[in-house]
Amino acid sequence: MKRGTHIIDIPKKVVVGYGVIEEAGKFFREVYPRESRALVVLGPRIYDMYFSRLKGSLEAAGIEVDYIIVREASVDEAEKVAVTARETGAEVIVGFGGGRSIDLAKYASRNSGVGFVSLPTVASHDGITSPFASLRGFNKPMSVPAKSPDLILIDVSIVASAPRRYNMAGFGDLIGKLTSVRDWKLAHKLRGEYYGEYAASLALLSAKHVAAYSREIAAGTVEGLRVLLEALVSSGVAMGIAGSTRPASGSEHLFAHALMMVAERKPLHGEAVGLGTIMMSYLHGLKWRKIRGLLRRVGLPTTADELGVSEEEVIEALTMAARIRPERYTILGERGLTREAAEELARKTEVIGRR
Numbered sequence: 001m002k003r004g005t006h007i008i009d010i011p012k013k014v015v016v017g018y019g020v021i022e023e024a025g026k027f028f029r030e031v032y033p034r035e036s037r038a039l040v041v042l043g044p045r046i047y048d049m050y051f052s053r054l055k056g057s058l059e060a061a062g063i064e065v066d067y068i069i070v071r072e073a074s075v076d077e078a079e080k081v082a083v084t085a086r087e088t089g090a091e092v093i094v095g096f097g098g099g100r101s102i103d104l105a106k107y108a109s110r111n112s113g114v115g116f117v118s119l120p121t122v123a124s125h126d127g128i129t130s131p132f133a134s135l136r137g138f139n140k141p142m143s144v145p146a147k148s149p150d151l152i153l154i155d156v157s158i159v160a161s162a163p164r165r166y167n168m169a170g171f172g173d174l175i176g177k178l179t180s181v182r183d184w185k186l187a188h189k190l191r192g193e194y195y196g197e198y199a200a201s202l203a204l205l206s207a208k209h210v211a212a213y214s215r216e217i218a219a220g221t222v223e224g225l226r227v228l229l230e231a232l233v234s235s236g237v238a239m240g241i242a243g244s245t246r247p248a249s250g251s252e253h254l255f256a257h258a259l260m261m262v263a264e265r266k267p268l269h270g271e272a273v274g275l276g277t278i279m280m281s282y283l284h285g286l287k288w289r290k291i292r293g294l295l296r297r298v299g300l301p302t303t304a305d306e307l308g309v310s311e312e313e314v315i316e317a318l319t320m321a322a323r324i325r326p327e328r329y330t331i332l333g334e335r336g337l338t339r340e341a342a343e344e345l346a347r348k349t350e351v352i353g354r355r
């Protein structure tokens with residue numbers, strides 16, 4: 001690729017609505033007029049609940065369907081998916097489920113050079129639409145370039161029946177854009193890093209949009225859920241426009257990744273991001289109490305205790321955060337926080353020390 005070349009990788013078609021799974025074959029045909037073999041990647045629970053409906057819809061459109069049941073989001077598992085795709089002659093890989101199945105399908109489709117359809121069953125994070133996959137096995141918890149879905153199919157009735165905790169985690173992931181965008185701008189100013197105003201605005205808009213609709217989202221109304229889903233789609237698209245996870249992942253994500261590494265009881269990604277956003281917004285001089293209020297409104301954890309992690313784990317994650325991905329410059333600086341600074345930050349924002 002020549003210097004100065006910028007590639008934008010975004011979905012061709014996004015469908016959000018009721019009964020979308022029954023129409024999957026029709027939308028598949030619109031995006032892939034010639035492809036006729038699909039491999040569906042899914043977990044055992046989604047297989048039991050929804051696979052026959054999806055299969056029926058795809059087969060009715062003349063598409064041959066194979067499937068692979070996956071259990072963990074690791075590079076090895078993604079390799080298995082790619083091998084199965086080759087063996088079955090799949091021309092399109094469909095990720096059907098939460099983060100795991102989608103990340104595996106996304107990564108395998110890039111490596112196999114075939115199409116990719118994202119069919120999320122929860123609204124828990126923006127990976128459902130982004131061209132990046134987070135998989136274990138790269139010795140660091142971070143996202144690797146994968147592929148933007150050609151087609152995103154979101155069946156609102158399926159997402160609405162997912163556990164509330166998972167969908168609210170998506171709200172936490174989106175609120176994180178309030179600090180990630182600031183971190184990006186900071187890296188641009190201090191490091192001369194590429195900064196895309198449009199992608200940054202789009203990511204920020206997705207956070208502001210869910211903030212404005214936090215009451216509807218908290219109440220679990222259809223409108224609230226739609227706003228949440230559309231904001232997740234926008235945030236994923238912002239990453240596709242930027243060509244990196246920069247607009248959607250800053251210091252709050254570094255903290256969340258670090259916490260996932262040290263915590264004995266793992267919180268959901270979006271829950272950890274939400275908690276991180278409270279602390280990072282304090283560092284950025286934003287109205288952290290207001291941000292905390294938004295998280296509380298939808299019932300997301302705002303203290304270590306509520307998140308189910310220890311105060312020590314929060315402090316450790318804060319001190320580690322900047323070092324797990326040194327090339328990603330954020331408000332945490334190059335070396336990150338000292339133990340004392342980390343403890344003070346967590347205490348001042350009442351993440352620890354209040355029982």
Ligand SMILES: [Zn+2]
Pocket residue numbers: 125126173248249253269273
């Ligand atoms: Zn995230």
